[in-house]
Amino acid sequence: xxxxxxxxxxxxxxxxxxxxxxxxxxxxxxxxWRDVTGLPDMLALVIAFWCIHQPRKxxxxxxxxxxxxxxxxxxxxxGQHAFAYSVLAFAAVQLSRRILWFGIWPxxxxxxxLLLGAxxxxxxxxxxxxxxxxxxxxxxGSGIGALLWPVVTFLLLIPQRQPEMVDADRPI
Amino acid sequence: xxxxxxxxxxxxxxxxxxxxxxxVLALLLMVLDARFRYTETLRAGLALLAYPFxxxxxxxxxxxTGVVGFFSSQVQLQRENxxxxxxxxRAAKDxxxxxxxxxxxxxxxxxxxxxxxxPRKSTLAEILYAGRDPFSRxxxxxxGRMDGxxxxxxxxxxxxxxxxxxxxxxxxxxxxxxxxxxxAIPVQIVRNGLRAVAFGAxxxxxxxxxxxxxxxxxxxxxxxxxxxxxxxxxPGIPVAKVxxxxxxxxxxxxxxxxxxxxxxxxxxxxxxxxxxxxxxxxPQVEPAQERPVKGKRAKRxx
Numbered sequence: 001x002x003x004x005x006x007x008x009x010x011x012x013x014x015x016x017x018x019x020x021x022x023x024x025x026x027x028x029x030x031x032x033w034r035d036v037t038g039l040p041d042m043l044a045l046v047i048a049f050w051c052i053h054q055p056r057k058x059x060x061x062x063x064x065x066x067x068x069x070x071x072x073x074x075x076x077x078x079g080q081h082a083f084a085y086s087v088l089a090f091a092a093v094q095l096s097r098r099i100l101w102f103g104i105w106p107x108x109x110x111x112x113x114l115l116l117g118a119x120x121x122x123x124x125x126x127x128x129x130x131x132x133x134x135x136x137x138x139x140x141g142s143g144i145g146a147l148l149w150p151v152v153t154f155l156l157l158i159p160q161r162q163p164e165m166v167d168a169d170r171p172i
Numbered sequence: 173x174x175x176x177x178x179x180x181x182x183x184x185x186x187x188x189x190x191x192x193x194x195x196v197l198a199l200l201l202m203v204l205d206a207r208f209r210y211t212e213t214l215r216a217g218l219a220l221l222a223y224p225f226x227x228x229x230x231x232x233x234x235x236x237t238g239v240v241g242f243f244s245s246q247v248q249l250q251r252e253n254x255x256x257x258x259x260x261x262r263a264a265k266d267x268x269x270x271x272x273x274x275x276x277x278x279x280x281x282x283x284x285x286x287x288x289x290x291p292r293k294s295t296l297a298e299i300l301y302a303g304r305d306p307f308s309r310x311x312x313x314x315x316g317r318m319d320g321x322x323x324x325x326x327x328x329x330x331x332x333x334x335x336x337x338x339x340x341x342x343x344x345x346x347x348x349x350x351x352x353x354x355x356a357i358p359v360q361i362v363r364n365g366l367r368a369v370a371f372g373a374x375x376x377x378x379x380x381x382x383x384x385x386x387x388x389x390x391x392x393x394x395x396x397x398x399x400x401x402x403x404x405x406x407p408g409i410p411v412a413k414v415x416x417x418x419x420x421x422x423x424x425x426x427x428x429x430x431x432x433x434x435x436x437x438x439x440x441x442x443x444x445x446x447x448x449x450x451x452x453x454x455p456q457v458e459p460a461q462e463r464p465v466k467g468k469r470a471k472r473x474x
Contacts, residue, residue: 023225030222030229032301060187064194068201072218073226075312075339075346076305078211079201086194090187129206131307132353132374138306 010160013054017159022046022066030073038137040145041115043070047085048114049152051092052099052107063089080125084118091117104150112146212339219341230300292406293446295319297327300344309352309376311335313442316343324404326445332410332433333357333398334442347442350411350432351376359411360399364389367399370412370430379412381428386419390428406445410434 025046033039043066050058067082074081091114092099099110119142127133184190204210295315303310315321317340325337327347335355339346348355353374359381360367366389370379384390394414400407412430419426 027225027229029304030226032230032233033304037306056183060190060194064198067198069218069222072215073222074304075219075310076307077202078205078215079198083195083198083202086191086198090191093187125202126307129202130354132309132376134306 008161010157011162013057013160015057018050018054018057021156022050026066026069029070037135038140038144040141040148041119042145044085044088044115044118045111045145045148045152046156047089048092048111049149049156051089052096052111053156055093055096058089059093060086060089077126077129077131080122083125084121087121088114088118104153107153108146108149111149112142115142115145215339216341219344223341223343294443295321295446297321297345297442297444299440299442303346309349309355309372310338311347311349313345313347313444314343315444316341316345318342320446321345321444322447325447326405326409327442328409328445329434329442332412333405334434336404337444345444350379357405357411358399358402359396360407361390362395362397363391366390367401368396370396373429377431378415379430379432381414381430382425384426384428386421386424386426388426390414390417390426392417395433396430 022043025042028042047058047063047066051063063085064082067085068079070076070081070085071078095110095114099107102110116139119139123134185193201211205215297313297315297319300312300314303312311334313327321337321340323337323340327334327337333350335347335349335352336357337345338348350357350370350372352372355372357370357379358367359370368381368384371382373380381390381396392414396411396413398405398407398409398411410433412432414428414430416429417426418428
């Protein structure tokens, strides 16, 4: 159980690093994927990550703005990503205290539900606006995103795991 | 006044209130965008903001393609060269006859005092990437308003029609492919001149000929070309080939599936044809006569 595991006390997060990782995820989504379906929505994943780990620094407003940028860059229905991302951010902030008590794979399961929920919201909005059904492969993106959760957790927490100063008494 | 919590604990409005605010804002935007198209300025501004990021994201891919292209083998180039030369030889013969035919046609047209069909001006554009929106079939080309691209212009490749420009940004333009759901294009069957309208089927690969009577004279393998009666597409450009016909006595219309002639997701270079400026002005739409409306269906038909 949780009490048996050693826990690392993390350094406070730097806002610049949060902005940089969000920007990188945005760029990943903007890569010219020609006809690849089932790609994970990295921006949604990173938004979920920061909402869970830093619910006071990342929130619904930022997610909404990022979603709007995604819409404009994708030529999608304006407001579609903004809608899904703001609901995703809300759910992630509300669940943040619960999720972090679990191990890494149960956390990924929570994230799977969050990402899938966001995708289903977009699906329902677009189908009601007269879009074509993209196929079930598209929903696989959430599964891949959830599988990437441990990787993302490892990568995005690296700066907070660095010791402030290393000396003989404190090797790590 | 004294009951306010100290600023230290103040976290702004409750999360649920904030969520409701942003969700309502998003829904409002979506309705304005989908139903009324009021958001084009906002979209253009945001797209311009996102443009540098798109360029940055595209750079590594372009570099990789460049490197791969540089190292593509000599043999492959040689083979391609041979194939092209053979094709050119074969085409040269056709070209000679075509030139003669074109001259003859022009002569006949002048005789008949028909309006001469001038070749339209065209802009060569490159497909930057396929649209990332999984709900529609679109590609983004690298020419925009700065290059005189306007919404509604037809886009063709060397084989046939690809689609139509639907949204123009300052530096980019968005082309909706003919395979996009409900994208319509007026066509004509080469064999017998029958006119129809082809719609994208929504699966990204085929088109449907809708509203054709079950006994319409259409065969498998019929070639569809643009009919040109819409004034948007020039007439006679190949569009698609009929591949499957289902005639069911239970329905008034036949189900006819076609495969697009142009490689809607293969090529990189496309031509954007300029608008035909010799068209007569569009007829004035008469305001619909006031009629007692019965039921929902009648209302929708108006």
